[in-house]
Amino acid sequence: MTQFFQQLINGLSIGSVYALMAVGYSLVYSIMNFSNFAHGGVIMFGAYFGYFFLKLLKFPFPLAFITSAVCTAILALIIERAAYKPLRERKAPFLYFIISAMGTSIFLENLIIAIPAIGPTFRTYPEVFSKHPFKIGELAIGRLDIMMFIVSAICLVLLIYIIDYTKIGKAIQATSYNIKASALMGVNTDFIIVAIFLMGGFLAGIAGVLFGMKYTVYPQIGGITIKSFIAAVFGGLGSLPGAVVGSILLGIIETFTSGYISSQYRDLIAFVLLIAVLVFRPMGLMGKVTEDKA
Amino acid sequence: MKRKVIVLSLVCLFVLSLVLTGCASKPQQSASNEPEVIKVGWMGSLTGDQAVWGQCEFNTVKMLFEEINAKGGVLGKNLEAIGYDTKGDPQEAVNVAKRLATQDKVVAILGPNASGNAIPIAPVLEQAKVPDIATVATNPKVTVLDGKVKPYNFRVCFIDPYQGAVAAGYAADVLKAKKAAVLYDVGDDYSQGLKEFFEEFFIKKGGEIVAREGFKTGDVDFRPQLSKIKAANPEVIFMPYFFKEVALSANQARELGIDAVLMGGDGWPSEQLISMAKEAVEGSYFVNHLDYEDPEVQDFKARYKAKYGKDVELNGYLVHDAVLMLEDGLKRAGEANSEKLAQALETTDIKGITGKIKIGKDTHNPEGKDAAILKIIDGNYVFQQKFAAE
Numbered sequence: 001m002t003q004f005f006q007q008l009i010n011g012l013s014i015g016s017v018y019a020l021m022a023v024g025y026s027l028v029y030s031i032m033n034f035s036n037f038a039h040g041g042v043i044m045f046g047a048y049f050g051y052f053f054l055k056l057l058k059f060p061f062p063l064a065f066i067t068s069a070v071c072t073a074i075l076a077l078i079i080e081r082a083a084y085k086p087l088r089e090r091k092a093p094f095l096y097f098i099i100s101a102m103g104t105s106i107f108l109e110n111l112i113i114a115i116p117a118i119g120p121t122f123r124t125y126p127e128v129f130s131k132h133p134f135k136i137g138e139l140a141i142g143r144l145d146i147m148m149f150i151v152s153a154i155c156l157v158l159l160i161y162i163i164d165y166t167k168i169g170k171a172i173q174a175t176s177y178n179i180k181a182s183a184l185m186g187v188n189t190d191f192i193i194v195a196i197f198l199m200g201g202f203l204a205g206i207a208g209v210l211f212g213m214k215y216t217v218y219p220q221i222g223g224i225t226i227k228s229f230i231a232a233v234f235g236g237l238g239s240l241p242g243a244v245v246g247s248i249l250l251g252i253i254e255t256f257t258s259g260y261i262s263s264q265y266r267d268l269i270a271f272v273l274l275i276a277v278l279v280f281r282p283m284g285l286m287g288k289v290t291e292d293k294a
Numbered sequence: 295m296k297r298k299v300i301v302l303s304l305v306c307l308f309v310l311s312l313v314l315t316g317c318a319s320k321p322q323q324s325a326s327n328e329p330e331v332i333k334v335g336w337m338g339s340l341t342g343d344q345a346v347w348g349q350c351e352f353n354t355v356k357m358l359f360e361e362i363n364a365k366g367g368v369l370g371k372n373l374e375a376i377g378y379d380t381k382g383d384p385q386e387a388v389n390v391a392k393r394l395a396t397q398d399k400v401v402a403i404l405g406p407n408a409s410g411n412a413i414p415i416a417p418v419l420e421q422a423k424v425p426d427i428a429t430v431a432t433n434p435k436v437t438v439l440d441g442k443v444k445p446y447n448f449r450v451c452f453i454d455p456y457q458g459a460v461a462a463g464y465a466a467d468v469l470k471a472k473k474a475a476v477l478y479d480v481g482d483d484y485s486q487g488l489k490e491f492f493e494e495f496f497i498k499k500g501g502e503i504v505a506r507e508g509f510k511t512g513d514v515d516f517r518p519q520l521s522k523i524k525a526a527n528p529e530v531i532f533m534p535y536f537f538k539e540v541a542l543s544a545n546q547a548r549e550l551g552i553d554a555v556l557m558g559g560d561g562w563p564s565e566q567l568i569s570m571a572k573e574a575v576e577g578s579y580f581v582n583h584l585d586y587e588d589p590e591v592q593d594f595k596a597r598y599k600a601k602y603g604k605d606v607e608l609n610g611y612l613v614h615d616a617v618l619m620l621e622d623g624l625k626r627a628g629e630a631n632s633e634k635l636a637q638a639l640e641t642t643d644i645k646g647i648t649g650k651i652k653i654g655k656d657t658h659n660p661e662g663k664d665a666a667i668l669k670i671i672d673g674n675y676v677f678q679q680k681f682a683a684e
Contacts, residue, residue, distance in 0.1 A: 003525050006550070010517040113341050120345040122538060124570045131573065133549050140551045215514040215542060216570055220342075223512060258518030264480055264508050266518075 002138040007259040008252065013145040015251020016152040017214075020207035021228035022235070022243040023159060024200040030176040030238035031196050034097040035229065038079050040222030041108030042201055046072040046208020047217045048112065051123050061128050069205030076201025077194060079104055088193075105222060112219045123217040148210045155206055156244055159199065163240060168195060176238065230274050236287020246285060331374040332367075332630040334359070334620065335394035335403040337387060337411075338429075338609075340379035343538060346564060347407055350607040351429060352377045355404060357601055358617045368624045376400060380411050387411035388418060395422035401630045402427065402623075404616050407609050409433030409454075409484045412447070419446035425636040427619055429612040430560060430583070432457055433487045437658035444658070448639050450615045450651055451583055452663045454484070457559045458491030458534070460581045460665045460681050465530045465557060466499035468667075468681075469579075473504045475528035475554070477519055477543060479535045480508035488534030488559050504528050509539075516543040517550060524552050536561040541570035548574040555579065563608045568673045575670050584611055584648045585666045585677040591647045615646030619653075 021043060028036040049068035053059040059067065083100045113120045129147060133140040163169040174182040175192045183189045211221060228247060235246020250270060257266045277284060336355050339348035352375070359373040367373060376398050380387040387406055394400050395418060403419070403426040406412050412431035416439070419426050428436055428449040437447045465471045474496050479485035493503050505526040507519035520543065523531060531547065531554045533540055540562055547556070556578035563582055567575060584591060594614055598606045620635075622644050627634040642653040651660040667678040 003521060006521045006524075007518060010515075010521060013517075014515055120341040122566055122570065124566075131545060131549060133551065135551065138551075140549060142549045216538070218343075218538075220512070224514065255518040258507075259522050262508070263519050264510075267510065 072205030236284025242286030
């Protein structure tokens with residue numbers, strides 16, 4: 001039984017990291033209908049920003065957290081302006097957006113490697129939270145995991161609040177239903193796109209810092225986001241609650257597969273699940289019906 | 295509009311081709327200007343997970359070649375190092391080996407450090423008849439396949455069976471452990487090899503393997519596997535993989551409240567292991583190629599530090615001996631001919647800084663090299679004893 005709850009905690013903790021990353025994919029997808037693969041690169045930069053502010057500039061932790069998120073928000077916006085806006089203006093097919101996003105992702109990873117002061121080596125965050133876990137009987141819960149879970153929850157609730165209850169949120173919803181009609185109705189869709197990239201980038205920064213604190217920083221961090229992308233598709237691309245539910249479920253499925261069947265089947269089962277979802281419910285668990293999901 | 299794009303892309307293509315051909319012709323130019331050089335290839339990770347080691351290796355090679363050249367070179371010629379990045383990727387390793395052997399026409403290749411990269415390059419070497427001296431590639435298959443020795447693959451390190459056996463022997467005989475668990479990388483030859491031989495020898499010594507869990511290269515979370523290992527309650531957990539995963543899994547093991555002794559192989563020692571997981575690996579043991587405080591290595595350690603301002607990583611010591619082996623082989627071959635060099639390497643019998651290197655003709659491994667057991671105390675690698683598995 002202890003084993004069961006310990007694995008459940010492990011799964012929740014892994015799932016909450018996926019969730020923070022997955023909503024970034026969903027946000028962009030809901031408006032622009034393509035998967036922003038550059039998101040992984042932005043998360044990686046978030047982890048490096050956090051390292052830079054904490055370790056080298058010795059910012060207090062909350063300040064480092066916020067400044068990293070602001071920096072990645074700006075980075076996400078720069079990417080939008082440089083890599084997507086020109087395509088948008090030319091009304092390029094969505095495939096081109098995806099290619100551009102993949103290119104940006106590879107570019108970001110290699111940019112970090114090419115900067116001599118950063119390079120390909122690992123960086124370790126200074127210890128902000130003690131490594132000694134809370135203990136409930138035999139159960140061990142890491143302090144950082146609790147923090148990650150709380151921060152993820154706050155961010156996601158805040159995000160869902162913004163989308164559902166504010167004016168800009170309404171505008172985002174309208175744009176996600178029909179970008180042309182919203183523009184005709186007087187919504188400044190260009191501003192909405194700026195807003196979602198800023199929000200997605202901000203969350204990427206937070207995810208990056210949390211990830212860096214837990215697993216150290218290195219240029220290939222972005223690779224982990226493939227899992228959160230799966231989670232986003234699983235939950236329903238374009239649906240924020242779907243992304244969260246999909247991520248938590250994926251985290252739990254992964255840990256239970258590793259814990260009770262075999263760790264070698266983990267990815268096998270995760271990917272079979274993705275294909276199964278796409279075959280039987282192409283819109284994902286909570287997604288709206290759309291035609292293409294690339 | 296469309297025409298503009300076409301013209302633009304043509305211009306891009308033109309510029310790109312200029313840049314590319316410019317790059318490729320560089321080594322050839324320097325060769326024609328100075329005919330009196332022996333070109334030696336080096337391959338390894340300059341980027342990616344194991345970049346720290348690769349960079350140290352290549353730095354060492356360059357430093358030693360400079361020193362050798364300052365003393366008049368080998369056979370009256372200067373040594374020139376041509377190094378390429380494998381990114382730790384087997385496919386890339388094959389490409390690099392092809393490029394070194396066929397385009398750069400090197401006399402021999404040093405590296406790569408990883409077994410997973412050293413194994414697939416054998417056919418390339420055989421075709422080009424260029425010998426390779428691997429540094430820390432400890433998998434048996436690097437030099438011997440199906441009982442037959444590969445004619446152009448050599449190495450300066452001991453092999454996995456030996457390392458796994460040493461770790462198992464030490465755990466059973468010295469630490470008196472009866473129950474061991476193994477966590478290993480299912481996608482890596484090195485890790486698989488160590489795991490197999492650890493299990494075999496530990497069981498032979500009367501111990502029991504209570505849990506064996508795998509993960510995949512690139513994973514960062516090991517808690518599901520570790521939770522399972524914790525439930526099996528082992529005295530020793532064998533972790534035969536590289537320092538990044540070691541640091542992460544050791545931290546996570548301690549977080550889960552596992553207090554078993556951790557053990558590993560030569561994938562452990564690195565400055566970064568300590569900076570990432572000082573507390574978690576405290577009191578752990580690992581098998582290594584040498585004792586860092588051994589008087590034999592101090593001179594090299596100091597020279598490297600003086601030149602690069604950094605400490606030598608494990609790979610530096612091994613590639614140092616690979617260079618010694620190459621120098622000795624070239625001298626005995628009498629000319630810079632890769633086939634003659636390969637023959638000469640077969641009868642190598644030199645004293646390196648990591649120990650005696652007497653190459654076995656049927657294995658191309660250094661025979662009877664001692665392993666060192668190191669313990670991590672206060673973030674330092676403290677030599678325990680030399681240990682040979684029987």
